Every structure is written in C-alpha cells, then in structure tokens.
Amino acid sequence: MRCVITEQPIKSVFCDSYNCRNRAAWKIGNPDGPGQLFMQLCHDCAVSLIESGKEKGIAAEVFACEHCGKEFDNEKSCKMHSIRCPERKGEE
Numbered sequence: 001m002r003c004v005i006t007e008q009p010i011k012s013v014f015c016d017s018y019n020c021r022n023r024a025a026w027k028i029g030n031p032d033g034p035g036q037l038f039m040q041l042c043h044d045c046a047v048s049l050i051e052s053g054k055e056k057g058i059a060a061e062v063f064a065c066e067h068c069g070k071e072f073d074n075e076k077s078c079k080m081h082s083i084r085c086p087e088r089k090g091e092e
Helices: 043-056 075-083
Strands: 004-007 027-028 037-042
Touching: 004 043, 037 043
Parallel strands: none
Antiparallel strands: 004 027, 027 037
16 A cells, blocks of 8 residues: 655645644545545644654655666656666666
C-alpha cells in the first residue's frame, strides 16, 4: 500500500489527532483510495508523526536514477525513467 502526505486544500477541516483543536494543514493516506480514509493533520501533529517514525527507524525507501540522481518512491518508476533519462543519451 502506498501512503502520501499532501497539503490539505480545505481550510475548514480540523486535525484528526486526539485532543488537538488546530486546523488541518496536511492529509495523509493512500492516493488511490477513498477520500474519507485520509487522516487530516495540523502542521505540528504531522511533524510529530514524521519524527516518531524516524525514531523507530521507519523511513520511505527511495530509488535514485543512476544517470541524473532524480529520486522515485518505487523501483519500477525509477527504471522506466532511467531508460528515457535525458542525461543517459549523453553517455551513449
């Protein structure tokens, strides 16, 4: 399952974190899934969530193009890009 953090476009939504009364600035969830399953987070709660994940050793796996260094979240996208990478043409 893929999970992304995106900016919350609706400014009248409150943070879903327990006992937080701030307005949500971010939403986290699967972009291919239903919108109602996204978690709405204020900036402070989002930062806290990311920092707690780093403390536990949870981090996103990143794949970088060997030609230009552009980063991708999955291996297939990286390989597809590297086939057509503009900087690769200069190496051949």
